[in-house]
Amino acid sequence: MRVGLAYDLKEDVNLEISSPQDALEEYDSSETVELIETALKSAGHSVVRLGGGAEFLSNILRERVDLVFNIAEGRGNYVSREAQVPSVLEMLDIPYSGSSPQCLAICLDKPLSKKLAIATGVPTPQWCLIDNLEQLSEVSWNGLAFPAIIKPACEGSSKGIRVSSVVSGPAEAAETISQLLKCYRQPMMVEEFIPGDEVTVGIIGNAPPTVLGMMRILPRNRADCFVYSLEIKRDYLNLVSYECPARLEEEVLARIATASLKAFTALGCRDFARLDFRVSPEGIPYFLEINPLPGLGTHSDLVIMALKLGWRYEELIDAVLRAAVKRHAQHVPIR
Ligand SMILES: Nc1ncnc2c1ncn2[C@@H]1O[C@H](COP(=O)(O)OP(=O)(O)OP(=O)(O)O)[C@@H](O)[C@H]1O
Ligand SMILES: [Mg+2]
Incomplete structure (x- = not known):
């Protein structure tokens, strides 16, 4: 071709x-x-x-x-x-190759993709959205759980997410949000912080899509509130270790796999994607976000995962391409 x-x-x-x-x-x-x-x-x-x-x-x-x-x-x-x-x-x-314009636009919008995840029965941390400084001055913090994490509503690659994004109460939240609103010029999410394991999931193929792997991301230095933040992603070799397959209880892994496939399908993803979860101490996987256009560089989680599972890089690229070719050959008209 x-x-x-x-x-x-x-x-x-x-x-x-x-x-x-x-x-x-x-x-x-x-x-x-x-x-x-x-x-x-x-x-x-x-x-x-x-x-x-x-x-x-x-x-x-x-x-x-x-x-x-x-x-x-x-x-x-x-x-x-x-x-x-x-x-x-x-x-x-x-x-x-990859997902449709509709899917890509929805998935970059975290609040919207979380609403669709909830509609399909996939748990996601509670959140509220703050559009601008005026709304920030009027927000009622009652009912919001702390610690919380402040995140730009429509970004990826940990843009706007630092170790300092976890806030312990309303005053700290307001200060962080006000700085980020000015810098990122988009609504900010205040999301309940889920302590516990960080797991990222690779999905590949269509009709049916399958789980390529589940990888646990472990901080090398103990942290009360670990965040896979920009600082960490830029220095990942020193600051985290990757465990794939993730050594979690079978039941928890099954829940993560089921939630991943449900979210992939509900959000209309195609060919491949990567989803991020935090697993609560009770073993409930909380959906954070889905990446229908995950990075394919050597430092990218999907590539690290595939290599750890014994794939060669060429095989991963070929699998994505083959999924796209097969889908087109079958003339799947929607999505
Ligand atoms: N509600 C939460 N509870 C605990 N940790 C969280 C929460 N939301 C985000 N994080 C931490 O922040 C990291 C980045 O968040 P998220 O995955 O939403 O951002 P992103 O920029 O879209 O990531 P990617 O680089 O995968 O595109 C997560 O991997 C996780 O470590
Ligand atoms: Mg992420």
């Missing part, structure tokens, strides 16, 4: 002076693009680099490709940015 590769490199994205210092966190490096290209070539495909943004638009109109392998995060501070490339591909009727 002639496969197009859509991606957004950190160095290709223009920042505004007011952008937060982690604004480029979700974008890819040229090493990741090279790895995917090599993997696709080793499976016998030819690869056309399409890039992202306006460059992607001119390339996709010029090049003939059978399918686009999409890892483009999209441009701008828009909640639907991950939907940009798939939307253009649907307009041009070109097959692509």
